[in-house]
Amino acid sequence: MSARVEVVLGHAVVQQALFPDNSYRHDSGGDPKDIPDLTFEQFQDFHARYYHPSNGRFWFYGDDDPVKRLAILDAYLGEFEARPVSSAVDTQARGWESGGAGALLPEPRRVTAHYAAGEGEEGEEQKAYVAVNWVLTDEPLDVETELALGFLDYLMLGTSAAPLRKALNDSGLGAALIGGGIDDELKQPIFSVGLKGVDAANADKVEALVQDKLKELAATGFTASAIEAAINTIEFSLRENNTGSFPRGLSLMLRAVGAWIYDRDPYVPIQWEDALNSFKSKLAQGEDVFGPLINKYLLGNPHRVTVVMLPDGELAKKTEEEETARLESARAALDKEGTF
Template sequence: MAAVTETTIHPAFEKLRSHRIGTLNLEVEEYRHKKTGARHLHLAADNDENVFFVALRTFPMDSTGVAHILEHTALCGSERYPVRDPFFMMIRRSLNTFMNAFTSSDWTAYPFASMNRKDFDNLLQVYLDSVFFSRLDPLDFAQEGHRLEFDKPDDPKSDLVYKGVVYNEMKGAMSAPTSQLWQNLTSHLFPTTTYHFNSGGEPDHIVDLSYDDLVKFYKHHYHPSNAIFATYGNIPAREHHEKFEELALKRFDRLDIELPVRDEKRLFAPIRVEQGYAVSEGEDTANKTHIVMGWLLGHSFDLQENLEGQLLSAVLLENSASPLMRALETTDIGHAPSPMCGLEDSNREMTFVCGIEG
């Protein structure tokens, strides 16, 4: 694999570091866009399957699902591609090996992969234009977010009901007791930060989101100064930089974006919370109790603390011979260990959870 020299670095970027990982047969290269501050991590490998994603820090401070709805709406047409759903058109017509978009509690990412160079370049154009120059049509917001429709479309005298892709998706997701339990637990573990809220959206709160709120969130978060690009494969970093600069970055200046996620405050004593959840009419409520306990731990990005958390979780819960798992499986106060048992390390600070159900 050829070494990256100063003459092969695109003038719009500066190289920060590189590191060889022999066991994976790849070179990790980190760059920064001089004008906007956007970062690029390139995993140079002798592999024809090239991968791209752009991720942005998205910190919603309510449960309207603004980040989730924006992820959907951003893919519904852009400046260069002002057509209905270019994303889904490319899914049908592209040679991609992977293509999706994700919303997490504190980030949103748009990844794809392809083994065909022309197809990769086409997808890159669609993705960069959708992320940084999205149309955000109000009608797309109504389709993806929420709108009012007649319960019976051909009967204007029928009741008005809420509809929407994300609204309907989250109604289904939040109907599961374990989803409600997790959201309730994290809202008390994280009382003051973005993790207190449901980034996917609570159905009762999604309908409070306005189109203007969506546009404001987009303008504040979807900027190269708040973005990180990552690529993998045998396309050199410089060629990626040429595309990034030409298709998007040259049109932006650096923006000072304040999006802090601070450590959560610690409690002086345990708190106890009891909350009910809905069941179907006439459904038996026996053996439907969930009892869980959660502890806030250290930083997930601290490799030492993360390793300690993973090791502790494995020792306590990995199988039926593990002491905590054995206690949960044999206790008389429940029927089975909670599916939430284990270490959650996707947030800034890790959470360890154990409990029973039944």
Template sequence: MPAAFPWPIHQTTLANGLRVVVAPDPSVPLAAVNLWYDVGARHEPPGKHGFAHLFEHLMFEGSAHVAKSEHFALIQACGGDAINASTNPDRTNYYQTVPSGRLELALWLEADRMGSLALTQETLDNQRDVVKNERRQRYDNVPYGRWTEVMVGLAYPEGHPYAHSTIGSMAELDSASLADFTEFHATYYAPDNAVLTVVGDVDPDNVVALAERYFGRLTARGSFPAPQPEPLPRQFGAPCAVTLAEDVPVPRAFLCHRGPAWGSADFPAAEILTTVLGRGRGSRLYRALVTDRRLAQAEGGFMAAWGLMHYPSMVMGACAPREGIAAEDVVAAYVEVCDEAAQGGVTAAELDRARAMLTADWLRELATVNSRADALGQYATRFGDAEHIRSRIELLDAVTEEDVLRVAAETFRADNRIVLTYLPEAAADAAPPEPAGTEDPADSADSADSAEEEDAA
């Protein structure tokens, strides 16, 4: 067992298709239960955007033997915590951590709502309003709140599975009927579309026996509709620049480049590249824009490879100009740093620093049983085998300077760049018109999904 994941992994598939992953760890008297469903925003049909996220809320509204909100009460009453759920474009997951002696309770609760969710018009209307309020709080009524939705909306063609936001559309949520949601649950919430992961002070045979007892009686669906989009080219194909005048305190620019999907061969190199360029005070962007040239504010800047799992993903970044500095000057300096990486790659010292940071991130993620269960669910869902989790550090260590240079050259091209600039309304009124050659977003890729996760509670 490599040091990257030094715990045993036991995997079993029940007769109804439920995959059960168990990683025993007797060092803590806890059991983390994490259930991944292979359904996210990318599965939503046109006109029904936001269903996956709303379902995440509806799953806490009661089932055949559990009253509304009783799931929380029962877990908390036995000393459990970390009860929540989240949705992203690729999946929805539900999780809780309980004392290991109360594992059976957590499994019974998850099985009951998988097989007998109580969907009523009352609960639908209630949670629909909750989600709409969440959208107002996180997207519509905060400065720059919609930047991910707008930016990713430029990155994928209309109709692509990632071509809408995870939070959903208020209009489409309002127009959906109870029958629409019942059908969505019947289509995707089934044992053969799920991975049950249990980590902690547990016996694998007992976990499987309990899973069989509570989940084994649920019927398999057999097949699940999956989107089949046309393949996307490595680059967008044309530059795109968009300026928005909104009620924001200071200008801020966000940049996007198309990049490799999470789990693909090039994603570790993209992670190292973005860590070298955009993470922390030792990164190239911080040194160039903040420390050396004093063009950008220390806050609000970053670069990261977003981990969408099934199709080309994105390399996202941001920068905020200092007072008296034009936003376009900061963007030009940001692009210079990217161009230098595309032409000259990274140094051996930078490669080592990035690897050390990403390795530390990984070890911190595995330090708690609930994060470990979530990671196992991710690998089991993406690859069909949780053992792939053991390759995480090995893949980072295998990345060479040549790999990073190649990925940088493929990523940081003028025809693979979207720039979204927010200006305060007063400043935008006084700004000169955009230069010729700036492309309207409607002429490139139309709309897309945010890689943000939406939490239930």
């Protein structure tokens, strides 16, 4: 149950709440209850539009002959006609900056949803999931800011002793941490953190704890030893580029494509040397790097939604009954040949 609920919490409810006006509000895997309403023609049209190679990106890695690469592409692409396509993803407007229609309210908000809890389940299985979530920015971040936010994320959540992680885990308010910190795979990065196994009455306390700890970190910062350890860990990882059993070429592609699919320079995400040196120089000079980041992108950012997922012991039964009624209605509509 828990793994499934965390997926729902992370990829459906949160994104619907944070991005009510662009494509991120839709579940990328489709909503099972709506899929039967699609016609075969709609499936075909969707595939032809979005899976056409004109909407693709092509990546080669290795010391091979570029002429052979082009021949491979030609053999495949020669069967298609190029189409004008737009890969643009609409930016979620933020009302306190743009005043645009459809923007989120200029103040943080809360969304409550329900998940199916099995009858007779006890303990954690009958408790809430609480996550505090932000959309960090409207515009693409420069490489140094992205890198600095990555360090901040590691310092707050990256180890068992990281202060935000430890504060939540030691609070007694929930069973375990949820939310992966910064998610930069979307056009607009988000930050999410919270707890599962929470008594519903303590949802406010989880939200307050996150806010209070962020205020403390913005004011007092991190220890010199924690910052040094973060630099050593992240810089070593960047320089070693050890992807283990995962192909290195695919790893580089995934880093590059995060910018490329939004029509940004694909080389920028893998050119981090200058940004890292600049960032380390600021730290060496005693500049407060992390406090301003916390204040700007989290504490001073009202594009925040707290999502509370509550258990519902009747939801699974209700859903099954609705599906049964729908199937019976569909059977009744069939003719003798078994078609509608």
